[in-house]
Amino acid sequence: MTVSKTTSSDWWRGCVVYQVYPRSYQDTSGDGIGDIRGIIERLDHIASLGVDAIWLSPFFKSPMADFGYDVSDYCDVDPMFGMLSDFDELVGKAHERGLKIIIDQVISHSSDQHDWFKESRSSRDNPKADWYIWADPKPDGTAPNNWLSIFGGPAWEWDTVRHQYYMHNFLASQPDLNFHNPDVQNAILDTFRFWLDRGVDGFRLDTVNFYFHDRHLRDNPPLSKATEDGNFMGVDAPDVNPYGYQDHLYDKSQPENVVFLQRLRALLNQYEGRTTVGEVGDGRRSLKTVAAYTSGGDKLHMCYTFDMLSAEFSAEHFRRSISNFQSVVDDGWVCWSFSNHDVERHVTRWLQEGDDQDHLARFAITLLASFWGSICLYQGEELGLGEAHVDYKDLVDPYGIRFWPAYKGRDGCRTPMVWEKQAVNAGFSDAVRTWLPVPDDHRLQAVDQQDHLSGSVLNHYRQTLAFRKSHPVMIDGPMSFLDTNGNLMAFVRGEGSERLLFVFNFERAPVDWTPPSDLKIGDVLTLPGFAPAYEDGSVRLQALDAFCAKLG
Incomplete structure (x- = not known):
C-alpha cells in the first residue's frame, strides 16, 4: 500500500x-x-x-x-x-x-438534559418531536424490538409523557439522536x-x-x-x-x-x-x-x-x-x-x-x-x-x-x-x-x-x-511482513532505496532469527532500550527484544 x-x-x-x-x-x-x-x-x-x-x-x-x-x-x-x-x-x-x-x-446520542430532548419528549407534535428515536410499544406493551443497550438491559426506555419508547444504546439518560432527520x-x-x-x-x-x-x-x-x-x-x-x-x-x-x-x-x-x-x-x-x-x-x-x-x-x-x-x-x-x-x-x-x-x-x-x-x-x-x-x-x-x-x-x-x-x-x-x-x-x-x-x-x-520522527519511512512508509519462526514478527518499513528492517521477539526467552538471503543488512540501528546481537548474518534477540537495521 x-x-x-x-x-x-x-x-x-x-x-x-x-x-x-x-x-x-x-x-x-x-x-x-x-x-x-x-x-x-x-x-x-x-x-x-x-x-x-x-x-x-x-x-x-x-x-x-x-x-x-x-x-x-x-x-x-x-x-x-x-x-x-x-x-x-x-x-x-x-x-x-x-x-x-x-x-x-x-x-450519536445526547444527554436527556439537552434542550433538544426536553422539547422532543414534551409531545408528539412539537418541532423537535422527531429529533430522537421514538417508537410505539408492541400490543402487549413491551419494547419495539430486541435491541440491547451496551450498558445493560433493553435499548428502549418508556416515556410517560409521549407514551412511547425512546432508544438508547448506552444509559437510559443518553437518548439516541435520529440522524434520519436532516x-x-x-x-x-x-x-x-x-x-x-x-x-x-x-x-x-x-x-x-x-x-x-x-x-x-x-x-x-x-x-x-x-x-x-x-x-x-x-x-x-x-x-x-x-x-x-x-x-x-x-x-x-x-x-x-x-x-x-x-x-x-x-x-x-x-x-x-x-x-x-x-x-x-x-x-x-x-x-x-x-x-x-x-x-x-x-x-x-x-x-x-x-x-x-x-x-x-x-x-x-x-x-x-x-x-x-x-x-x-x-x-x-x-x-x-x-x-x-x-x-x-x-x-x-x-x-x-x-x-x-x-x-x-x-x-x-x-x-x-x-x-x-x-x-x-x-x-x-x-x-x-x-x-x-x-x-x-x-x-x-x-x-x-x-x-x-x-x-x-x-x-x-x-x-x-x-x-x-x-x-x-x-x-x-x-x-x-x-x-x-x-x-x-x-x-x-x-x-x-x-x-x-x-x-x-x-x-x-x-x-x-x-x-x-528521525526516520521518515516510519511516518508514512509502507509496511511489508517477512516470514519468521516462532513468536517473532519481522517487517520492512519503506520502499526503494530507503528501507528499515524491524524484528520483535514476543517470547519470554531468547530466539535466533536469520533474515532471508535476499535481504542485504546494512547498518544496525540502536533502538532506544534494546541491544540484540547481530553476528554472521543472524540476529540473537533476548526476551521481549527488538532489532532494527537499514537495508541495502
Missing part, C-alpha cells in the same frame, strides 16, 4: 496523538476533578514527549451520568472544567508548542462549525458507526460465536454482557451513515489542515466498516478498531490485525492504540508472571511506534502505569457498577495522573478527596521519579518517538 508524503494539510498521516482524560489530568480548582487550566499547566510535559496532537475527552456541559459522554450543550464548556476562554487559551498555547487539538465529539444532521454540523471556528484541528468521533438505525426497527439476529474456520469472533462488549449475543445488523452501521460522513468531510474541507478519527466498534464487520468510512478521500480521514485493545499479545495477532487492515482497507488510513479510557491498561492486559512491567512498557511503545499508520497514546502509559485497583465502594463508572464483580468497569484506567511521588494526591489535586482515588503504587512511577532518569519508561517514550 502506497501513501503520500505528509504535508501541512495531511499532518495526521503517521502522527502521534496523546489522549488526555480531563477529569484525571490536573486539578487547579481544588475540587478533586481535573480541568482545562490543569491541562494548560501540563502542556510542557505533553510537548516533551514528542507527540503531534492532543485528543481531549469530552469537556462539554453535561450532567456527568457517563462522565461527559452525555452532552447537554455541544457548544459550551462544563463549569467543572472551566470556561470557553480557558479552552481558547488551551488551543492557543498548544499551537505555540506545535501541538494540534483534537476534541471528542459524542453525537434537521438533526444540520444542527450537529453546526456544532462542528462552532469548534472549527475556535481553531480546533480535528475530531475524534465517538461510536461513529452508531449514528443511524434501521428505519424498520427489525430485530437483530443472534450472533454465531464461531467463524467458518472455527475461530471465535470478537464482540464489542465483555463476555458478561448479553449485548455480545446479538449480531448487530440493524441498530448500527447502516448505509445512510456514509452520506452523512461525506457531509461532515465537506464541512472540514472548508478549513485548512483539519482531521477526523472515528471509533468503529462493529465486531466481525469492523474492517469493512472502516473501509467504507475512509475510502475515496471524501469521508473520514482515519479510523481505529478494537483489534489492539484486547488481551491477545502475540506476533501472529499483531501481524494479522495489520495485514487484515491492509487487505480490506484499500485507500484508507488507520490509527493504532494499545490503551484508552475504556479498556484495561495494556501493560496489565499483557503482563505475565515473571515479566518486568517497565520492560514490557518499553517493548510495547517501541512496537507501536514502528507500525504503519498513525498512533495514539493514553495518558499515564508514558509512565508505564498498570490498571489501578478500585474498591467497589469507590466505583463511579455505571458500566462497572452494573456488571460487577465479573467486570469491574473503566475506573481502573481513569484514576488521576501522578506527577509528584510525595505530594498530596501525587500532585494531581489539593482536594481532601479526588473523584477517583490516587493509587499508592502509581506514586512510585510519578513523573518526578522518572523525568531525569535515563532508563525510565518516560524517557524511553521520548527517545522512541524521537527515533520515529
Whole structure:
C-alpha cells in the first residue's frame, strides 16, 4: 500500500496523538476533578514527549451520568472544567508548542438534559418531536424490538409523557439522536462549525458507526460465536454482557451513515489542515466498516478498531490485525492504540508472571511506534502505569457498577495522573478527596521519579518517538511482513532505496532469527532500550527484544 508524503494539510498521516482524560489530568480548582487550566499547566510535559496532537475527552456541559459522554450543550464548556476562554487559551498555547487539538465529539446520542430532548419528549407534535428515536410499544406493551443497550438491559426506555419508547444504546439518560432527520444532521454540523471556528484541528468521533438505525426497527439476529474456520469472533462488549449475543445488523452501521460522513468531510474541507478519527466498534464487520468510512478521500480521514485493545499479545495477532487492515482497507488510513479510557491498561492486559512491567512498557511503545499508520497514546502509559485497583465502594463508572464483580468497569484506567511521588494526591489535586482515588503504587512511577532518569519508561517514550520522527519511512512508509519462526514478527518499513528492517521477539526467552538471503543488512540501528546481537548474518534477540537495521 502506497501513501503520500505528509504535508501541512495531511499532518495526521503517521502522527502521534496523546489522549488526555480531563477529569484525571490536573486539578487547579481544588475540587478533586481535573480541568482545562490543569491541562494548560501540563502542556510542557505533553510537548516533551514528542507527540503531534492532543485528543481531549469530552469537556462539554453535561450532567456527568457517563462522565461527559452525555452532552447537554455541544457548544459550551462544563463549569467543572472551566470556561470557553480557558479552552481558547488551551488551543492557543498548544499551537505555540506545535501541538494540534483534537476534541471528542459524542453525537450519536445526547444527554436527556439537552434542550433538544426536553422539547422532543414534551409531545408528539412539537418541532423537535422527531429529533430522537421514538417508537410505539408492541400490543402487549413491551419494547419495539430486541435491541440491547451496551450498558445493560433493553435499548428502549418508556416515556410517560409521549407514551412511547425512546432508544438508547448506552444509559437510559443518553437518548439516541435520529440522524434520519436532516434537521438533526444540520444542527450537529453546526456544532462542528462552532469548534472549527475556535481553531480546533480535528475530531475524534465517538461510536461513529452508531449514528443511524434501521428505519424498520427489525430485530437483530443472534450472533454465531464461531467463524467458518472455527475461530471465535470478537464482540464489542465483555463476555458478561448479553449485548455480545446479538449480531448487530440493524441498530448500527447502516448505509445512510456514509452520506452523512461525506457531509461532515465537506464541512472540514472548508478549513485548512483539519482531521477526523472515528471509533468503529462493529465486531466481525469492523474492517469493512472502516473501509467504507475512509475510502475515496471524501469521508473520514482515519479510523481505529478494537483489534489492539484486547488481551491477545502475540506476533501472529499483531501481524494479522495489520495485514487484515491492509487487505480490506484499500485507500484508507488507520490509527493504532494499545490503551484508552475504556479498556484495561495494556501493560496489565499483557503482563505475565515473571515479566518486568517497565520492560514490557518499553517493548510495547517501541512496537507501536514502528507500525504503519498513525498512533495514539493514553495518558499515564508514558509512565508505564498498570490498571489501578478500585474498591467497589469507590466505583463511579455505571458500566462497572452494573456488571460487577465479573467486570469491574473503566475506573481502573481513569484514576488521576501522578506527577509528584510525595505530594498530596501525587500532585494531581489539593482536594481532601479526588473523584477517583490516587493509587499508592502509581506514586512510585510519578513523573518526578522518572523525568531525569535515563532508563525510565518516560524517557524511553521520548527517545522512541524521537527515533520515529528521525526516520521518515516510519511516518508514512509502507509496511511489508517477512516470514519468521516462532513468536517473532519481522517487517520492512519503506520502499526503494530507503528501507528499515524491524524484528520483535514476543517470547519470554531468547530466539535466533536469520533474515532471508535476499535481504542485504546494512547498518544496525540502536533502538532506544534494546541491544540484540547481530553476528554472521543472524540476529540473537533476548526476551521481549527488538532489532532494527537499514537495508541495502
